Amino acid sequence: MYRPDEAGKQKPSQPAREQRAPAERGSLLDLLSPDLDEPAKADERAAERSSGTPGVQRVEAVAPLPAAAVPRGSYFPGMNDLGRIGIDDLIGWLRGGLFWIALAVFLCVAAALAYALTATPRYTVYTDIVVDPSNLNVVSDDVFTSNPQRDAQLLEVESKLRILTSRNVLSRVITRLRLTEDPEFVKPSALGSLKNLFSTKTEQKAGDELAAMRALSERVEARREERSFVVVMKVWSEEAGKAVTLSDAIVSAFEQELFQSAAESAGRVAQNLNARLDELRHNVTEAERAVEDFRRRNGLQSTNDGQLVSNQLSNELNTQVLDAQQRAIQAETRYRQMNDAIVQGRTASASEFESVNMTNLREQYNVLQQQIASMQRTYGERHPRLVNARSERATLEAAMADEARRILDRAKADMDREQQAFAALRAKASDEKSNVFSDNEAQVQLRDLERDARAKAAIYETHLARAQQITERQQIDTTNVRVISRALPPNSRSWPPRTIVLLAGGAILGLALGIGLAVTLGLWRFLRGRGPAAV
Template sequence: MNSVQGFSEDHRGLARIANEDDDVIDVMKIWNVLWQAKLYIAALVVIVCLVTAAVLVNLTPLYKATATLLIEKKTPQVLTFQQLYDPSASTSEYLQTQLALLKSRALAERVVKGLNLTTHPLFDPRQQPAPLVDVRGWWRNLRADIDEPVVAPDEAAIAKSVTHRVMQSMSVQVLDKSQLLAVHIEIPDPVLAAEMANAFAEGFIASQLDAYMSQSLSSADWMNSRLTELRDTLRSAESRLQAYRESEGLVDVDGVATISADVLSMTGNRMIDARRQRAEAESQYRQVQAMSAGGLQRLASVPAVLGHPLIQQFKAEEAKARAKVEELSRRYGDKHPNMISARTELAAATASLHAQVQQVVAGIERNYQLAQANEDSLSQSFTDNKEQIQEISRKEFRLRELQREVDSNRVLYETFMTRLKETAATSDINAANARVVDRALPPGIPSKPNKPLILLIAAVAATATGIVLTFVREGLNNTFRRTEEIETKLNIPVLSIIPLVPKKTRHQLSHMFERNEDRRFCEAIRNMRTGLVLADPDTPRQIILVTSSVPNEGKSTVANNLAFAVAHIERVLLIEADLRSPTLARNFDFPVGAPGLADLIAGTARFENCIRTIGKVSMLPAGTIPTNPQELLSSPRLVKILRTLQNRYQRIIIDSPPTQVVSDSMLLATLSSAVLYVIRAESTPVSLVMKGVTQLQDKAPIVGAVLNQIDLNKARKYGYYYENYGYLAAAEKITHQPSRI
């Protein structure tokens, strides 16, 4: 017994170690899951490949023709002067622009018109075969039924449809980092594909030429209109210049005749001299005016008068006459003739002096007036000359402004005239920015579909889908398939795993062990018996309750065959306590209406009349199906009956109803020594099993579980069946009781 306990503890230790490694990726486990589903995955791959092959056979092959174009640098603009804003783009953007032009609807319409594709059977919708499911035709018929006229497509609609299909069949590609563009046409007709590719390339070049020609003509028209405006502007400017000259009386064609700066300077110098002379004359005049009150004597003393030559002469004559009078007065008397004569001369000299003084004073006054008038005249002349120069400068500025306007308009007019002549002379020069490098040739092999590649992709996709579905099914499977799952989640040992028997022998399931028809099945029942015996060898659990979570898990089959297996070593009684759905009488061909447990509890039959013996197994069938099975099972008479039976049999095996259907198993568990829980592999949800085990644990100890109806072929791939089988075989050897078992 110690050996068995030690083995059991070692097994639990290994189970704990396995649980601790749950977070480690088990590659072998993954491989086993995939290997188990290999047939499903292979079937999926075969089906997908067959469907794909069938589709590929019916697909119309497409042929791709390619024409290569070289895109040159942009041609120069018609106008040569620099614009304020340059809209030119980079080379990459320029190539993208040309690529977009190749994909334009206008070019596609040009190709459709040039090749007359609207009547070609490949594109003409009127010549297309009717589809298998004509939804549009059905809709047209429906609309016709409601009296709505169906309008036949016109030429414009057909051309639009054909153009759309041509654009769909055409693609453009930039070759590497070059200026080469590849024009691809992919359609079922190889010859037409080459023609369309070449038509696209040539149509693109022709459209570029048309565009340049149109641009040149448009530029010429614009320059003509602009030239007319410039000519009118020039004439208007010349008219304004001529009108200004005529209005101002300007006849000098080189400029405006002006007063020189020397004349103005000379006038200024003369004005300065006149001002100085006037100042001198004014000074003398002021002196004379100041002395005029003192008489002629004082006037004669004025420096301007005194310095006059005539005054000095008359002063000298007066002084001579006065000196003569003074000399004669010393010799003669006043009445001496000489004295009278001398005085007469003195008086005459004085009178002459006074007269001359008056004349000089009058001359000083006249000089002052003349100097004042001269200064005023020169000042006025200087002012007039200055104003005249300023007016002439203004006229000069205006004249030059008008002249500049005429000159600029003339230059612009001549520039446009020259460029217009150049444009007119070069408008018919080919200026296409593209040329065909390689013309398209009819392809010899189809480009689509690539059948081997598509089949390979379909196979790979089907394989990946099968693997994903396998793991999804594995993850969504909420049932028990392995023994360690039961031990881990329910914390109860697995006594045996019972294989799934072939369909042809399933009607004899209750007799399998009795007749020893299936070696693997019988060996599994023996393993279950061994585990039950070794569970507590010192104090055997006499009443064993066999139950499950839901119907059809095989609990009755397990109970029946377990009874036959235990009967080889012990006296055993099989009680059918499933009073709601009994099967024992049907499986062993008991007489109809034979009494059983229900009759025994109700007291309507004796024990000897209820017991049936098959081989070494005593059986107590359910008997008459009662209307109140739960009340019968909860009756005290059942307790007394079981106590009586314990004295007659070493083992009593009770076949109980499922735990999640009715509560009869709860009542029976309180009367049992142990519970054997049957779980159908890959069928019963884990939650139901856990709920049933939890409900029974408080009523009676669960000695173990049985994993029933397991597919050994699947189990063998995981290795769990042999591991379990080896464990039980080792347990049998440890007990040293092979003869009993």
């Protein structure tokens, strides 16, 4: 507490301090430094301790120094008494700043009410999407491969998450919902009509699209849940229904973008394959033409089973040569047997001589031979009928001999013909065998050309089938993206909070600001030496 005797104790030291003041005004550090004498401070503390009354609680407050007691060389004379500030000082400062506290509370509550009445409402909706990194297994040998490692899968999900809020997706939404014509996204400005006078329609359209893109990107936010492939997308708008429409449109555009991205990638692969197919087709054509030209130059003809005609002809000639040789041997054997039968006189009984005349002559000869045997037993050896019969037998034997010689001549002619045919076929087979050897040597080169043509044809067919498969793959959507929780219209706005909450917050903020202002003003007066009187 402030005591009158302290002023008396401080007065004797005032002249000396006033004498030092002119010398101390020249430095800012001197103004801020304490200039009370240490003995005076010691006397003041001793007087404060001696004036205490046992059993009675003293409440002290720093009193402002009289104008004559304020040192003229100090800008903050109360700096040395900061440690003496107590609860009573703070209460006094708050009591003295009640006006400022009330004013701050009133202004903050009024500002909160004005903001609640004028702020643009926001309605936020949420959509849960499962982004599976593995695409649907529609094609067994797909263009895109899936990585089973979890880190790679998370990177795939993060990449698709970035696509969800990309400009391509948002541009699809802007075009589909015609957001460039929505005042919420493209706000008209005071200078807008003036700018339109000096810009073309293309520039105006580009500017509106850019403004709508900025506004829409600020309203969309997506994040991935921890330890899952679930992506939560948050979209807000000034209208609840529009927020739901925006969310559904973004999900649809996201699915279309993924499908188009996969289709474009497959299209690029198919285009590269088709460009390669022309060269492969040319190579296959040239290889097959080289095979046919080589066949034509070397006279190589193949059968349906792939065998050369020369080989087949040589095999047939060998078979014919064997048959001709067998026939020639049979004809020669028959001729020799006939010749031996004629030499041995076995014309009538030899079976080699077979003909119609020989058969008739043999029958007549046998009948006559029986008649002669019967006549010999009946008439004797000299009977005229027996002599006539023997004469007829001799005639038949001569006729059979003549017939046998004719058959022998015919057999000899057959033998000669068969031998000639055998010789001709053997010569032809020999010639054909030499052709086979030359054809086999040429066929070695032919097989090499055919292998090259088959390899090029296989590569061409593989690329052709793959190109057609990838072309068809462009029409199939294999992206594995599912919406597990669609956006629903919110029951209340997400921003600003309710009016009562805003007013309460404004009151609390105003109270805090008022208290801070009151304490600041009180502290300022204390430092300036004009603290509140003792309570």
